[in-house]
Amino acid sequence: MKNLFEEKVYVEIRERLAQLSPESNRQWGKMSPAQMLHHCQAPLNIMLEKNDYGLKPNWLAKVVFKKALYNDKPWRKNLPTAKAMKETTERDFTTEMKQLESLLEEVHNHRNRDEWPEHPGFGHFTKAQYGQMQYKHLDHHLRQFGL
Incomplete structure (x- = not known):
């Protein structure tokens, strides 16, 4: 599984993001490109x-879904989104792109950090699992827009 902490994977994600535009057509789902960036x-x-995001520990999520967040199997189309992370407000594409790029850079700047905080809903992730999960989420949504 690709890992966002790897230099070439970080570059890949940045290059794919650069191909996204406000006019990019989604292949599935309801979010616009700007909403997806947010x-x-x-x-x-x-x-x-x-x-x-107000997430609380969830034993069912830990037992049933946690491994799917970072394993090698791509997420299927139209998966349900956690209520706290649903995006229905229209957003400004340029603002959201800059913010996402800034967060990606911040994570990348911490790539040598070994310990990461517990996820509020899923609990502990190793550094590798966090990097894989972040890649998998971004890949899922870039594929949503054909990238």
């Missing part, structure tokens, strides 16, 4: 302890 900031904000 939504993709949430897991990074959680990881960087900037916002916990």
Whole structure:
């Protein structure tokens, strides 16, 4: 599984993001490109302890879904989104792109950090699992727009 902490993977994600435009057509789902950019900031904000989105520990999520967050199997289309991370407000594409790029850079700047905080809903992730999960989430949404 690709890991966002790897230099070439970080570059890949940045290059794919650069191909996104406000006019990009989604292949599935309801979010516009700007809404998707805003939504993709949430897991990074959680990881960087900037916002916990009101998520609470969930034993069912830990037992049933946690491994799917970082394993090699791509997420299927139209997966349900956690209520706290649903995006229905229209957003400014340029603002959201800059914010996501900034968060990605911040995570990248911490790539040598070994310990990361517990996820408020899923509990402990290793550094590798966090990097894989972040890649998998971004990849899922870039594929949503054909990238």
